[in-house]
Amino acid sequence: xxxxxxxxxxxxxxxxxxxxxxxxxxxxxxxxxxxxxxxxxxxxxxxxxxxxxxxxxxxxxxxxxxxxxxxxxxxxxxxxxxxxxxxxxxxxxxxxxxxxxxxxxxxxxxxxxxxxxxxx
Amino acid sequence: xxxxxxxxxxxxxxxxxxxxxxxxxxxxxxxxxxxxxxxxxxxxxxxxxxxxxxxxxxxxxxxxxxxxxxxxxxxxxxxxxxxxxxxxxxxxxxxxxxxxxxxxxxxx
Numbered sequence: 535x536x537x538x539x540x541x542x543x544x545x546x547x548x549x550x551x552x553x554x555x556x557x558x559x560x561x562x563x564x565x566x567x568x569x570x571x572x573x574x575x576x577x578x579x580x581x582x583x584x585x586x587x588x589x590x591x592x593x594x595x596x597x598x599x600x601x602x603x604x605x606x607x608x609x610x611x612x613x614x615x616x617x618x619x620x621x622x623x624x625x626x627x628x629x630x631x632x633x634x635x636x637x638x639x640x641x642x643x644x645x646x647x648x649x650x651x652x653x654x
Numbered sequence: 655x656x657x658x659x660x661x662x663x664x665x666x667x668x669x670x671x672x673x674x675x676x677x678x679x680x681x682x683x684x685x686x687x688x689x690x691x692x693x694x695x696x697x698x699x700x701x702x703x704x705x706x707x708x709x710x711x712x713x714x715x716x717x718x719x720x721x722x723x724x725x726x727x728x729x730x731x732x733x734x735x736x737x738x739x740x741x742x743x744x745x746x747x748x749x750x751x752x753x754x755x756x757x758x759x760x761x762x
Contacts, residue, residue: 551713571751573753578740579696580754581690581692581741581753581756582753583750583751583752583753585744585750586750588747593748594749594750594751597655597750602660630697632697636734638704638745638750639686639745639747639751640703640743641688641690641698641743642700642703642709644697644698644699645702646696
């Protein structure tokens with residue numbers, strides 16, 4: 535059974551760096567074709583695709599956020615980490631991580647999400 | 655960047671109605687399109703992938719069609735559990751994914 539869980543701070547001050555961790559089980563990020571992505575959703579708004587890392591360490595980023603995002607993986611810990619620099623109140627959102635199964639690049643399984651509020 | 659545009663933004667319908675949601679891509683994406691359902695306070699749930707393939711466990715009243723730039727999600731007979739927000743997403747290995755802005759299906 536595949537599960538994913540997001541963790542990180544619930545409150546961040548503007549200009550700080552946000553670090554979120556996705557801890558997963560039920561699959562390995564060393565399996566060919568597998569990926570883990572991050573998606574966010576501001577309160578009452580639409581989903582926004584942020585970043586995705588593949589089994590081979592290939593990475594994709596949203597063009598509009600590329601300069602602020604870094605996605606990394608720790609295969610031994612079954613974790614994927616997303617860092618976002620220079621945080622702003624508009625980055626207040628629920629952040630989800632999700633599994634992309636081998637050979638497919640949509641998200642078939644999602645974590646429950648973690649709400650991050652940016653405020654001074 | 656590929657932009658995804660859904661219509662309508664909101665849809666009012668009754669139980670038993672046939673419902674169709676449209677998603678348009680700013681350039682051809684072949685059939686690399688997924689549909690998700692999201693209920694308040696929950697994570698999205700995958701319904702359809704590769705434009706028309708039904709995810710395991712999803713009721714057969716959901717169907718998807720289209721290719722290139724125009725896609726549709728159809729609910730053949732709307733059920734009380736189907737009142738939710740629906741998102742399309744284009745995906746491919748070589749670049750970033752993009753979600754549509756969502757379609758909220760409300761009770762009429």
